[in-house]
Amino acid sequence: MEATQQKDAIKGGEFLIKETPAERVFIPEEWSEEQRMIAQTCKDFLETEIYPRLEEIDSMKHPELMPSLLDKAGELGLLGTSVPEQYGGFGMDFNTSMLVAEVTGAGHSFAVALSAHTGIGTLPILYYGNEEQKAKYLPKLATGEYKAAYCLTEPDSGSDANSGKTKAVLNAEGTHYIINGQKMWITNGGFADVYIVFAKVDDDENLSAFIVEKSFGGITMNEEEKKMGIKGSSTRQIFFNDCPVPKENMLSERQNGFKIAVNILNIGRIKLAAAAFGASKAVIGNAVRYANERRQFGKAISNFGAIKYKLGEMAARTYASESAGYRAGQNIDDTYAALRAGGMDEAQAKLKSVEQFAIECAILKVHGSEVLDYVVDEGVQIYGGMGYSADAPMDRAYRDARINRIFEGTNEINRMLTIDMIMKRAMKGEIDLMSAAMAVQKDLTSIPDFGAQEEEGLFVKEKKVLQNLKKAGLMIAGAAAQKFMQKLGHEQEILMNLADMLIHGYAAESALLRTEKLAGMRGEEAVAAQIDLTRIYLHHAVEEVARAGREAIYSFAEGDEQRLMLMGLKRYTKIEPFNLKEARRRIADILIEKNDYPF
Numbered sequence: 077m078e079a080t081q082q083k084d085a086i087k088g089g090e091f092l093i094k095e096t097p098a099e100r101v102f103i104p105e106e107w108s109e110e111q112r113m114i115a116q117t118c119k120d121f122l123e124t125e126i127y128p129r130l131e132e133i134d135s136m137k138h139p140e141l142m143p144s145l146l147d148k149a150g151e152l153g154l155l156g157t158s159v160p161e162q163y164g165g166f167g168m169d170f171n172t173s174m175l176v177a178e179v180t181g182a183g184h185s186f187a188v189a190l191s192a193h194t195g196i197g198t199l200p201i202l203y204y205g206n207e208e209q210k211a212k213y214l215p216k217l218a219t220g221e222y223k224a225a226y227c228l229t230e231p232d233s234g235s236d237a238n239s240g241k242t243k244a245v246l247n248a249e250g251t252h253y254i255i256n257g258q259k260m261w262i263t264n265g266g267f268a269d270v271y272i273v274f275a276k277v278d279d280d281e282n283l284s285a286f287i288v289e290k291s292f293g294g295i296t297m298n299e300e301e302k303k304m305g306i307k308g309s310s311t312r313q314i315f316f317n318d319c320p321v322p323k324e325n326m327l328s329e330r331q332n333g334f335k336i337a338v339n340i341l342n343i344g345r346i347k348l349a350a351a352a353f354g355a356s357k358a359v360i361g362n363a364v365r366y367a368n369e370r371r372q373f374g375k376a377i378s379n380f381g382a383i384k385y386k387l388g389e390m391a392a393r394t395y396a397s398e399s400a401g402y403r404a405g406q407n408i409d410d411t412y413a414a415l416r417a418g419g420m421d422e423a424q425a426k427l428k429s430v431e432q433f434a435i436e437c438a439i440l441k442v443h444g445s446e447v448l449d450y451v452v453d454e455g456v457q458i459y460g461g462m463g464y465s466a467d468a469p470m471d472r473a474y475r476d477a478r479i480n481r482i483f484e485g486t487n488e489i490n491r492m493l494t495i496d497m498i499m500k501r502a503m504k505g506e507i508d509l510m511s512a513a514m515a516v517q518k519d520l521t522s523i524p525d526f527g528a529q530e531e532e533g534l535f536v537k538e539k540k541v542l543q544n545l546k547k548a549g550l551m552i553a554g555a556a557a558q559k560f561m562q563k564l565g566h567e568q569e570i571l572m573n574l575a576d577m578l579i580h581g582y583a584a585e586s587a588l589l590r591t592e593k594l595a596g597m598r599g600e601e602a603v604a605a606q607i608d609l610t611r612i613y614l615h616h617a618v619e620e621v622a623r624a625g626r627e628a629i630y631s632f633a634e635g636d637e638q639r640l641m642l643m644g645l646k647r648y649t650k651i652e653p654f655n656l657k658e659a660r661r662r663i664a665d666i667l668i669e670k671n672d673y674p675f
C-alpha cells in the first residue's frame with residue numbers, strides 16, 4: 077500500500093510544475109496478452125460486423141440495425157467493460173476501457189452509439205445510483221437488453237447546461253415526478269430504452285438527474301436529424317409531456333444533476349480522445365495503402381517527398397496523442413487504487429480518481445479531436461480527387477471526425493476549463509503555481525550559465541526544452557493573472573492561448589516519456605523510429621507554444637513589459653536544429669513498408 081501511495085503522489089495538473097519519471101508512465105507497448113486479445117476482439121468485430129455495413133448503417137433505412145449491432149457487441153462483452161462483475165460486466169480497469177474506446181473509435185457511427193451507451197448512458201447509474209438502481213439497470217445495460225441515452229442538451233442550453241428549462245414536479249400523491257421539457261441532439265434517442273434525464277425540480281437553482289424508462293410513457297420525438305457526419309447514429313429531439321417517473325428513480329440527491337453531468341463528461345472527454353487516436357491510426361493506414369497503390373509519373377505516390385511529409389507528420393501527432401492518453405489513464409488507475417487502499421467506496425473512488433485528472437481529460441479531448449481533424453484532412457489530400465469521392469473511405473472519415481470538436485463540450489469550452497481548473501486549484505493550494513511562477517520570474521532576470529557542463533544521455537536537451545515550455549506558460553499566466561486578476565476569466569482569447577501552450581507541452585512530454593521508457597526496455601537502437609516521432613512532435617510543440625505565447629503577450633502587455641516577456645518567450649522556445657525532413661521521411665518509409673500504422 078505504501079508503494080502504491082508513493083507511486084500516486086502526482087495530482088491532476090501537477091505536470092506543469094513537477095517532473096514525471098519515465099518509469100512512472102504507462103505505455104501501450106506494455107499491454108498484457110489478455111488486453112491485446114480484447115483489442116483484437118474489437119478489431120475483429122469492426123471487420124466482420126461494421127465495415128461491410130457502413131453504407132447501410134449511414135442510410136438509416138433499417139432502424140433496427142444499430143440496436144442489433146449493439147446486441148452483438150453486448151454478446152462479446154463490449155458493453156460491460158466498465159461495469160463491475162457483480163452486475164454482469166467485466167470490471168476492467170480504466171486504461172483497458174480506454175483501449176476498447178481506442179479500437180472501436182475507428183467504427184464511425186457505431187463508435188458513437190457504443191460510446192454513448194457505455195459512457196454517458198451507463199456510467200451515471202454506475203457511479204451515482206443506489207444499490208437498488210444498480211441492481212435493476214446495470215445487468216441489462218451490460219448485455220444490451222437495455223440501450224441507453226443521455227438527455228442533457230436543450231435548444232437554449234448547450235455549453236451552459238445548468239440553464240436547462242426541463243421541469244420535474246412531484247405529484248400530489250408524492251409517488252412520481254412529472255417531467256415536462258424538450259431535449260435535443262440525443263444520441264441513441266431513437267431506440268434507447270433508458271434515458272438519463274436532467275431537469276430542475278420546481279424552482280431549484282441546479283439540475284437533478286432521473287433514470288427514465290421509455291415505457292413510462294409521455295415521451296415523443298422528432299424524426300432523425302439530418303447531419304453532416306455520423307449519419308448512422310440515431311440523433312433525435314425528445315419531448316417529455318407529463319412523463320411520470322417514480323420518485324425512487326431520482327439519481328443521487330436533488331440538485332446534484334449538474335455535478336453528475338460535469339463528472340460524467342470528464343470521463344467522456346478522455347474516452348473521446350482514445351476513440352480519436354484510434355480513428356487517426358485507421359485513417360493513416362488507409363492513406364498509406366492508397367499512397368502505395370496510386371501511381372503517378374511512373375511510380376507510387378508514396379515515393380514523393382510531399383506525401384512522406386504528410387505521413388510523417390500524421391504519425392508523429394497521433395503518437396503524441398496516444399502517449400498522452402494512456403499516461404493520464406494510468407494516473408487515473410493509480411489514484412483509484414490508492415483511494416481504494418485507503419478505504420474509499422469503489423464507485424466513489426472511480427469518480428474521485430477521474431475528477432482528480434479533469435484537467436488532463438480536457439487537454440486530451442482537445443488534442444485528440446484536433447489531431448484527428450488534421451489527420452483526416454491530410455488523408456483526403458493524399459487521396460486527391462478520390463478523397464472527395466463518396467466511394468472512397470476519406471469522405472466518411474472527414475465528415476465523421478468533425479463532431480468530435482463539439483462533443484463533450486466544445487474545444488473552446490475545454491480550453492477555457494483547462495486554465496480555469498488550474499487557477500482554481502492553485503487558489504485552493506492544491507497546485508503550487510505561485511512558487512513555480514516566482515521561480516520563473518527570478519529565472520528571467522538571471523544570467524544563463526553558458527558554461528554549465530552538459531549531461532549526456534537520451535533526451536537530455538529535449539527535457540530542458542520541455543522545462544522551458546512550461547516556464548513560458550507560467551511566465552505568461554502569471555503576468556496575465558496580475559494584470560487582470562479576477563477578470564482574467566473574461567479574457568477568453570488569452571485563456572485559449574494559455575491552454576494551447578499547456579496542451580502541446582503535455583502531449584510533447586508524454587511522447588518523450590513513452591519513448592524514454594521504451595528505450596529503457598528495448599535499447600535506443602531498437603526505438604530509433606519512436607525517437608524520430610518524439611523529436612518531430614517536440615519541434616511542432618515548440619512552434620505552437622511560441623505562436624500562442626506571442627499572441628497572448630501582444631494582447632495585454634506593452635512597452636518594457638512586452639519586450640521583456642517576448643525576450644523570455646524567445647529564450648524559452650529555443651530548440652536545437654534537427655533535420656525534420658529526413659526524420660519524417662524515415663517515419664514515412666516505415667509506414668510505407670508496413671503498409672499500415674505500426675507504432
